[in-house]
């Protein structure tokens with residue numbers, strides 16, 4: 001980050017800073033809106049309007065965009081979906097991204113269903129950091145939440161990723177009142193047994209069915225209270241300033257817990273993230289209501305890099321201070337989570 005700050009002092013156009021002084025060096029790229037699960041907090045059960053394949057950025061276009069945006073100090077890339085592993089040959093994209101010198105950190109978020117079979121190829125391609133979404137260890141709750149079977153595959157995928165050597169592996173577990181509390185302690189025990197960090201994420205208003213309500217969120221304070229009572233006290237540990245997750249460990253030092261309190265303790269003031277959707281739209285915030293079309297620029301026969309750089313800069317310059325979930329002004333984005341990306 002200091003390097004970016006030095007670059008900014010040297011040449012403000014060489015980094016991406018918004019009007020609140022937040023440096024943006026972390027790009028999340030959704031490589032597909034398709035998924036092999038139907039999570040209730042993300043997708044509709046039926047009639048999913050997937051993007052046409054022709055609308056989806058090719059791997060070449062994604063790599064071209066990363067090369068360009070890395071000139072603005074963007075050095076952290078996370079691949080998301082939908083479910084990124086349902087797209088063919090993701091390992092080839094990872095190989096290409098790893099050849100971009102300025103990319104210092106490359107991660108991927110998956111639901112784990114295909115991880116066991118693809119872990120080795122992803123690792124050989126140079127991927128080292130992986131987040132797996134697993135909201136519960138109860139087969140019944142898994143089926144209720146994802147509308148599919150497959151918890152055993154997710155657990156097998158995590159074990160395979162650990163065996164192959166991925167590090168860090170993190171578990172992302174959504175916290176929904178009345179559905180996931182029962183499994184909090186099991187997931188914390190999973191972390192104590194495996195050494196894998198489990199991050200609990202407050203349920204956010206991004207579901208396709210627009211059924212999010214504040215009282216459906218099981219809040220950070222309640223998660224900490226439950227785990228401290230049921231297992232032992234949690235102790236806060238040093239957390240990276242721009243990280244959305246606040247880290248804890250149990251008093252005996254066994255098990256790592258993260259809390260992503262998007263609703264009750266927003267972390268927007270240190271946000272360094274922006275997103276690229278699978279159909280080539282730039283979103284300066286998970287909850288932004290505006291998007292910038294960069295696909296047209298990428299596909300323009302008279303491609304002009306400076307124009308694209310200006311588009312990226314103005315997208316970040318128009319970023320709001322944060323989400324407005326806790327205000328009466330809040331409007332849920334009209335794009336469901338599967339077509340924004342985690």
Ligand code: SF4
Pocket residue numbers: 267268271272273284285286287321322323
């Ligand atoms: S809600 Fe938007 S501004 Fe806040 S942390 Fe998320 S992406 Fe950043």
